Amino acid sequence: xxxxxxxxxxxxxxxxxxxxxxxxNAAILKxxxxxxxxxxxxxxxxxxxxxxxxxxTRTRMSFEIAAKRxxxxxxxxxxxASSAVKGETLADTAANLEAMRPxxxxxxxxxxxxxxxxxxxxxxxxxxAGDGLHEHPTQALLDMLTVxxxxxxxxxxxxxxxGDILHSRVARSNIHGFTKMGSxxxxxxPATLLPPYLDTLGVKIAPSLEEAVAGAxxxxxxxxxxxxxxxxxxxxxxxxxxxxxxxxxxxDLAKKDxxxxxxxxxxxxVEISPEVADxxxxxxxxxxxxxxxxxxxxxxxxxxxxx
Amino acid sequence: MTLLITxxxxxxxxxxxxEPRDLLLEKGKVAALEPAGVIPKEGRKVIDAQGLVVAPGxxxxxxxxxxxxxxxxxxxxxxxxxxxxxxFTGVACMxxxxxxxxxxxxxxxxxDQAKAVGSARVYPVGAISMGSKGEALSEYADQKAAGAVAFxxxxxxxxxxxxxxxxxxxxxxxxxxxxxHAEDLALRADGVMHEGKVSVRLGLKGIPAAAEEVMVxxxxxxxxxxxxxxxxxxxxxxxxxxxxxxxxxxxVNVTAETAPHYFTLTDEAVVGFDTNAxxxxxxxxxxxxxxxxxxxxxxTLDAVASDHAPHSVLEKDLEFxxxxxxxxxLETSLGLTLRLVHAGEITLRRAIALLSANxxxxxxxxxxxxxxxxxxxxxxxDLNREWTVDTAAFASRSRNCPFHGWTLKGKAxxxxxxxxxxxxxxx
Numbered sequence: 001x002x003x004x005x006x007x008x009x010x011x012x013x014x015x016x017x018x019x020x021x022x023x024x025n026a027a028i029l030k031x032x033x034x035x036x037x038x039x040x041x042x043x044x045x046x047x048x049x050x051x052x053x054x055x056x057t058r059t060r061m062s063f064e065i066a067a068k069r070x071x072x073x074x075x076x077x078x079x080x081a082s083s084a085v086k087g088e089t090l091a092d093t094a095a096n097l098e099a100m101r102p103x104x105x106x107x108x109x110x111x112x113x114x115x116x117x118x119x120x121x122x123x124x125x126x127x128x129a130g131d132g133l134h135e136h137p138t139q140a141l142l143d144m145l146t147v148x149x150x151x152x153x154x155x156x157x158x159x160x161x162x163g164d165i166l167h168s169r170v171a172r173s174n175i176h177g178f179t180k181m182g183s184x185x186x187x188x189x190p191a192t193l194l195p196p197y198l199d200t201l202g203v204k205i206a207p208s209l210e211e212a213v214a215g216a217x218x219x220x221x222x223x224x225x226x227x228x229x230x231x232x233x234x235x236x237x238x239x240x241x242x243x244x245x246x247x248x249x250x251x252d253l254a255k256k257d258x259x260x261x262x263x264x265x266x267x268x269x270v271e272i273s274p275e276v277a278d279x280x281x282x283x284x285x286x287x288x289x290x291x292x293x294x295x296x297x298x299x300x301x302x303x304x305x306x307x
Numbered sequence: 308m309t310l311l312i313t314x315x316x317x318x319x320x321x322x323x324x325x326e327p328r329d330l331l332l333e334k335g336k337v338a339a340l341e342p343a344g345v346i347p348k349e350g351r352k353v354i355d356a357q358g359l360v361v362a363p364g365x366x367x368x369x370x371x372x373x374x375x376x377x378x379x380x381x382x383x384x385x386x387x388x389x390x391x392x393x394x395f396t397g398v399a400c401m402x403x404x405x406x407x408x409x410x411x412x413x414x415x416x417x418x419d420q421a422k423a424v425g426s427a428r429v430y431p432v433g434a435i436s437m438g439s440k441g442e443a444l445s446e447y448a449d450q451k452a453a454g455a456v457a458f459x460x461x462x463x464x465x466x467x468x469x470x471x472x473x474x475x476x477x478x479x480x481x482x483x484x485x486x487x488h489a490e491d492l493a494l495r496a497d498g499v500m501h502e503g504k505v506s507v508r509l510g511l512k513g514i515p516a517a518a519e520e521v522m523v524x525x526x527x528x529x530x531x532x533x534x535x536x537x538x539x540x541x542x543x544x545x546x547x548x549x550x551x552x553x554x555x556x557x558x559v560n561v562t563a564e565t566a567p568h569y570f571t572l573t574d575e576a577v578v579g580f581d582t583n584a585x586x587x588x589x590x591x592x593x594x595x596x597x598x599x600x601x602x603x604x605x606x607t608l609d610a611v612a613s614d615h616a617p618h619s620v621l622e623k624d625l626e627f628x629x630x631x632x633x634x635x636x637l638e639t640s641l642g643l644t645l646r647l648v649h650a651g652e653i654t655l656r657r658a659i660a661l662l663s664a665n666x667x668x669x670x671x672x673x674x675x676x677x678x679x680x681x682x683x684x685x686x687x688x689d690l691n692r693e694w695t696v697d698t699a700a701f702a703s704r705s706r707n708c709p710f711h712g713w714t715l716k717g718k719a720x721x722x723x724x725x726x727x728x729x730x731x732x733x734x
Contacts, residue, residue: 012508090626111626112510113580132628134510172510195513200504 010135066295140173155182163222188212315356320660364396364684369612376405394719396684409434411453459486475535489522545598567643582630617705645717683726
């Protein structure tokens with residue numbers, strides 16, 4: 001059982017069946033992380049390289065833990081320590097990495113399409129750990145796994161995604177994923193942060209947070225990047241928080257068993273109130289747990305039976 | 308040296324001529340154009356053009372030859388060889404060289420170099436402002452005397468509306484056209500492709516059509532205010548076509564060009580992050596593409612110019628956001644324009660007007676017609692010849708062409724410059 005592809009670059013490229021395959025495998029692999037010896041020998045002797053051009057704590061750690069639990073050797077290259085600061089091109093970095101014969105390269109890069117650029121040039125598999133404003137496929141997969149665990153299904157659910165859609169690769173991947181799996185996705189945010197033609201991705205656009213969360217099974221809040229404030233996207237954090245911050249009163253508008261998600265890191269008190277983030281509807285920490293399982297599944301499916 | 312080109316279909320849009328004639332070239336000029344058999348063949352080199360179109364030499368009014376300064380991308384020698392291979396006998400080269408061509412000595416250098424090693428006539432376009440910095444006017448009279456044919460800050464739009472007004476007025480003093488690269492840089496921001504349904508999917512920052520349209524509108528209003536000769540470069544949006552159409556109807560002295568990629572490709576070409584599809588203005592939507600074709604057909608757009616913009620792998624073999632804007636077009640421009648003819652969108656005569664007669668008229672340079680006494684610049688075109696675009700075989704020094712591997716129908720098979728054959732298809 002494997003994915004018939006070398007790379008995982010985006011949810012947009014995946015079929016429904018492939019998404020289901022990854023989620024099913026992740027659900028099984030999750031058990032390994034509950035053992036006292038959290039390790040299986042499946043990927044022994046394989047080398048996994050993580051190449052991060054943007055800062056990240058949880059995604060990178062999640063990939064590394066996932067690889068180690070499958071017994072792969074992991075090597076990390078961070079942007080500050082890498083040749084990028086010396087002006088080496090991405091093509092050269094790729095060629096040098098390839099010369100060391102890794103089996104899998106996990107890349108995060110600020111340029112949309114950078115993982116695709118590498119995947120075309122490298123024999124080894126490439127996993128996109130976030131590229132520019134484009135995609136963050138493993139985040140969407142872990143989000144779908146979390147929802148599936150809570151609701152038992154993805155089909156027919158109402159999912160609200162709220163906040164800075166324009167700059168969010170998490171939103172793009174989740175929009176592709178949830179709509180493919182039969183959920184109904186509604187987005188909301190100030191119009192400055194909802195790109196034109198967003199409707200062509202198959203989502204509904206709600207005029208307010210209240211209307212987006214009405215009757216929702218799932219509410220996903222996006223991080224508002226504080227540096228956007230000086231770029232004319234909205235006026236003040238105070239107004240943003242009042243208009244688009246999720247508070248307890250909004251939960252009454254949603255389904256009784258609504259779950260609250262956030263890809264992290266959170267700005268508590270800005271896009272999400274602490275009472276909601278820590279409340280009984282929150283599955284934010286389950287998302288983190290599922291991140292390891294999903295990444296184990298993806299690595300296994302990409303490398304599993306290939307000697 | 309005299310050349311007699313027999314039995315070809317002469318197309319000379321400037322004189323509404325479209326019929327089989329024999330064409331005699333003598334002493335670098337068109338000597339005679341007569342029905343078959345009138346001009347004696349004896350003692351003359353005869354070229355049998357049976358089945359071919361005989362057109363006035365094509366003129367590309369918007370190219371980047373990169374010399375001086377970026378000779379690793381293109382030189383006047385390789386760029387004009389690419390022109391000849393594509394059927395062009397004349398090219399107008401934009402001033403964004405290094406240093407910027409904002410003075411008579413660089414204009415003269417370009418012309419000297421063209422004379423020494425060129426395979427086509429080169430018409431330098433001088434900078435609107437010193438260093439194309441958008442701050443102070445360059446010396447227009449001096450540059451005109453040295454051989455500049457127009458002024459433009461192509462690549463760097465003139466953001467200051469007052470400077471643009473003054474440029475139009477100052478150019479009018481010397482009866483020179485101003486070519487506008489219409490783009491609002493604040494609206495473009497850090498966009499890298501057309502803002503539309505593809506950019507939202509790819510997560511690439513968008514350049515809205517409005518970034519072009521607000522500047523086309525501004526410049527059209529300034530042309531009306533000043534009465535100067537305004538030419539809009541590389542029109543890519545439906546809105547820009549509409550603004551120019553209205554302005555022309557209102558009698559504004561404005562002309563406009565578009566490039567083959569705008570009537571051939573859409574933003575879908577960027578899918579897969581192909582940096583050869585990264586160009587400014589960006590490849591637009593299907594709606595815009597169709598509007599550009601309509602503009603070519605109804606006379607709103609006057610010229611097809613390639614915006615030939617050579618870049619090496621150093622600028623193109625990069626992640627999309629980091630790659631340079633621009634693609635090369637001298638060797639595919641005719642073939643792509645003839646696609647419109649084969650598809651019935653425009654007539655053959657219109658195509659030749661767009662590629663030869665009109666650019667000559669806009670820039671007021673010799674050629675663009677086969678009237679006796681004109682320069683002996685002639686392009687022989689095989690309308691039905693199928694060929695595959697192969698960038699490895701290009702005469703250009705660069706390879707950044709999104710049409711590699713395309714099969715096109717119609718090709719220049721011979722290019723004659725001043726009575727000399729500068730390109731001949733070999734097989």
